[in-house]
Structures are given as C-alpha cells and as structure tokens.
Amino acid sequence: MSSPSHHPITLTPSHPVTLPPRHTHHVLEVRDLVVHYHTTRGAVQAVNGVSFDIREGERLGLVGESGSGKSTIALALLRLIRPPGRIESGEMLLEGVDLLSLYEEEMRRVRLAKIALVAQGAMNSLNPVLRVKEQIRDGLKDHGIQLSPRALADRVAELLNSVGLRRDVANMFPHELSGGMKQRVCIAIAISLRPKLIIADEPTSALDVVVQRQVMDTLLAVQEDLGASIILIGHDMGLMAQVVDRVGIMYAGNLAEVSPVSDLFRAPLHPYSNLLIASLPSLEEKGAFQGIPGLPPSLLNRPTGCAFRTRCPHAMEHCAVVTPHLREVEPERRVSCHLYENEWSRESA
C-alpha cells in the first residue's frame, strides 16, 4: 500500500477529517486494572485496581514516587508486562475495544499505530548501528507500510520536520545526536502512524531544563496536531502544572486523587497530594519546601486500610481498618480518602 507522498502519514484514510470537539468521548477507559509481579517472596501488588479514563485530545498526568505503579500502568496499556509480571484482571477499552481480549498479533498492530510509547530513557532505546531513517522505516514496515525509497525519504523528512529536526538528521546515527535530538527522534517514531494515544513516560527527565522545555513543546505540538490524547507520566509536579489538563496522583499502586490541574494546585484534596505539592522547592520563598516523612509501604504485603495512613498527618483509627475507594466528591474531582466520607454523594463508576 502506497500513499501519495504529500499526505503521507495516514493509516486509516477513511477516518473523518473533522475532529469531534475536544473532551467529548473517551479514547481510553481503564477499569480495575490489577498488575502483580510474582516473586519468590510473593506477589508484588504494583497496580492494585486502578480505574481512569482519558478523553479525546486530553492531556492526563500520572504522578507518583518511584514504585507507585505509574510506569507499570504504561507498560500494561501496551500489554508489554513481562513475566514475572502479569495483568491479573481489569479492562482496558481503547475506543471501546478491550485490549486484553485481543490476540497477541492484533495487539502488535495496535502498538505504535494506535498507542505509541515515548519511554523514559527513550534516547537510549535507539539502535546504535542504524541510521535514524532506518529506525523510522522499521516501524512503518512492521505495520505493513511499504514505500518507495523516495516516498520514504519524504515521509521521514516530514516526520523529522514536525519534531523540529533538519532533513539530514535522517542519515545520522544516534551517537551523532544530542540527548534532546534523540528524544525528538523517538517522538518522530512514536507519531509516525498517527496514534490515538501517546504514552510519555518521563520523556524529559534525563534532559536539561532548557532542552526539556523545547522537547515538551515539540511533543505537545505534535499531539495537538494529531488530535491525539496523551498520558504524561512523571514525578515533576512543576512540569505537570504547566502541561496537563488533569492529574492522577498514584500512591502504592492506587490512584489517590484525580483532579483537573488547576483545582489540584489550588486545593489538593488528598493529604498526599498536599504533601507532594509542598515538597516542591520554589523560586519565590526560601525554606518553603519539605520532604514527606516516612516511606511508601511494601507492595509485597500491603497494610490493611489506607496505604498512606502511616505517613498521613490526618490518619484516623478508621483508616487502619477500611480501605478507601476513589469517589467523586466534587464535580470532576475524585479522591480516595476517608476525610471526604460524608461529602460524597455517589460512587464513581
């Protein structure tokens, strides 16, 4: 299948050109996702019943400490969890289709074409002995797109252009590129099939601040251009504040809070969200940041009740007994905390 060289990157030409208004329907719905890693000492409950959804064109942030399960969610969405890890249960509906029901071959076709990943050390995931254009070609070829050398060169140039790189980068090897440029190449590969959903797992954590902003701008520009949704995973709350529409705060394999970003920073609901925001050093005030005392619980034997209670300044007796569930307590805002017990009106789905 060969497409005209001037409008190359179209996988589904039948798709309507007019995009539906932003934030109307859900691209992805995740229901009660459970992922365990089975070790000799028992099952590590890395993701423990997480539900969220993402709307068309939306930017969702997933924030948490190391070990909170955020990267496991990214891998689970692509069904790339390797043994000893396993997706135990749940549903992941991409445009209504449960990814867990697909055969492996079908899933392989979804990766890159529908869901693309920009991984944390993506710049180190480039093949050191292949030129940039060959790495971009591999993705297209794997998804059945055969192009003449000329059409391929045009498409590669167009992709590189869309991430702000010059045409001749196509002929370079990864070692000839800086970290920021390599990360852009990875973004170019990720968008090469116009995915519906981009998962960016700490895409800029290895980059300098100035380059971080440039790479982030590039990523968001191509995301808007494609009308794709993005899940941005990270632990930098500053970056989240600048970039995403909604934030999900992860703690010990569960979502502690999901709120629109402005509400979250104005009035965090979960005590953990509050501490996380307070732990940010600021340029305005000296000494205004503090660490969160204590450590996250072991995911091998999860404590009873709320996982955060040992570090929580508001812990009550109740918290040790009953596990809180994510509930809608304000419009668009969900929190998993007993402090909001009386306020909730309806349990979120």
Add this chain to the structure above:
Amino acid sequence: MTALLEARHVTKVFGGGRFAKAPGTVALDDFSFRVDAEPPTITAIVGESGSGKTTLARLLLGLAAPTSGEVLYRGQDVQRLSGDERRRFLRDVQVIFQDPYEVYNPFYKVDHVLETPIKKFRLAPSREKARQLMEETLNAVGLRPDETLGRHPHQLSGGQRQRIMVARALLLQPRLIIADEPVSMVDASLRATILESLRQLHLKFGISILYITHDLTTAYQISQNILVMYRGEVAEVGDVDLVVKQPRHPYTQLLVQSIPKADPNHPWHGHEIPVDPSAPVAAVTHGCKFADRCPYVMDISRQQRPPLFRTDERRAAACFLYKESPQLEGTDLEQVMAVPLVPGV
C-alpha cells in the same frame, strides 16, 4: 590566607591532540575558583550538560588532571601530593555522586561503605566504638540505624542510600563536601530531606559544600553563592538571591524562565531565539559562546570574549550588556561572593 582548595586558570580539553582529526572539546576554559577553609560556605555550581560542571568536580577531587593550570589543595598541587598530604586531602575533601544505585556493591551490606573508611583511617579503636560511630553518623543525617545497618543496598530506597552516602562523607569530618547532582536521581518528595541533611552538616559541623547541579530551584534553596556556567566558563556569579531573582546574564534568564513553575496559572514563558537543535555546535574561538542563542546579541559579542562585569556589589556577569559596569579585577570570584552568616545562626 591559603585556600583549602583552589583551581587556578584551569583548562581541560578532551580529545584533540596531535593526531586527532577534530579539535578537542574544551570542557573547562581558563577557569579559576577557590574554596576557603574559613568561613564555611555553600556554593552552587549550576549549568546544563556540557557546561563543565562535572569536569570541574573531577578536577577538584584530583580524579582528572587539568590540561593546563593547576588545582591546589592547601597550596599544593593535588596531582603531586606526598603520602601524608594525600591522606589529609582524602579526608578533608569528600564527594557525593549522582547515582545512589551504582556506588554500592550489591553483594555487601550497606555497613561496608561505612566500615571501610573507619578501618582505612582508623577512626575507631574497637568494633563497639566503630558501631557507635556509625550509628551516630546515621542519626546525624536523619536515618534510623536499626532500619539501615545490616541491610543490603537493594532493600533501601534511593533516598536512604543517598543519605548513607552523606553519612559516609560526614564520617571523615571533612572540610568540604563536593556533591555532584546528589538529588537528581531521587524522588522529588525525598529531595528536600537529602538537601536538608547537607545543610545541617554545614550548620552543625561547619563543612563547606560545593553543590553541583542543573537545578536552579534547589540551588537557590540551599546555597549562599552561585556560579552559573556555560560551556566551560562562568556566565554569572554572585549572591544567589540576586542571581536567581534578577538574573542579568541572558543565559541565566533563559534558565530561570525554563523552570516549569508548579502553578498552572503561571504559564511557562520565556522566549529563546529558536535555534535549530540539529545544527552542529560551532567551535567558538572568538566572542561570547552564548551569542548564537542570545536574543540581545551585539556585534562586540561576536568579536570579543566578554569579561566579568561587576553589575552589583555582590554579582558579576560575563556579558557586554553590562560593559558600563567595572570589570571584575583579576580572577578572584570571591570578591562578589556574599560572606555567609556564622554557622549556627
């Protein structure tokens, strides 16, 4: 007064050489800097990758030799210290590296990294005393000995491991700790704790700290003076409050603007002249190294290397925008560094 540790006109070039095809990379360019023994200070060295900050740390630690210039420890070249002097140097100047995962041998318990210096430098006369010393040191950095001693590295979090590194440095009662990106690999929620333990060492034990980082916010939080480096040279230097709150050098301004503020109502602003990121970095032989990225570039910046202009009492910037200000005399950056408060205040 002899400085504790001093870099004098240090240049470090990687690669190049007589048979090389390309000229070498200048990591540090005629750089002078010193840390006095008294009073103790916290100085931040800030720059992007490639600014030469880690090279500087390695030179100061004697792990690399400068191409030209010299690094002096109490007036003696660190590359040629006598046995006794070297032992003293190894105690006086301690380092904390970036990666709290790589510095441990996974086969040993974490006790090992604390026991080794105790044995090497005979810090304790007996096992009991050694144990006591280890416990005291761990307490000083906010760790509970019963939760850390006897464990293997993989049983501890990144933050705990990094604080054990701080404890190890403290054990030798150094005069100076060089901390090279000590928190860049730990979770944001733990950064504050580690930086606080470093600050406590400074306040309680009068240890000077050289905090090397790419993160202006944490530098602002813990240091008194700051040195902003760009491609091996000082772009701006001085009192941290002045440099961070009212940056003068266009590069510092760019850095400050690039920090994502944790406030959705404060959009990420700042406009850099869009530079083609894939354009090869031209070797700058004349003129300001920042000229290609600078929104205020002038003719003179292309022709001459800007010296440090003393824009304020406690700050200097290497930019011709401030050519009306007097030039910093000599190479002594100390002139613009704020004198710290007496420790314990």
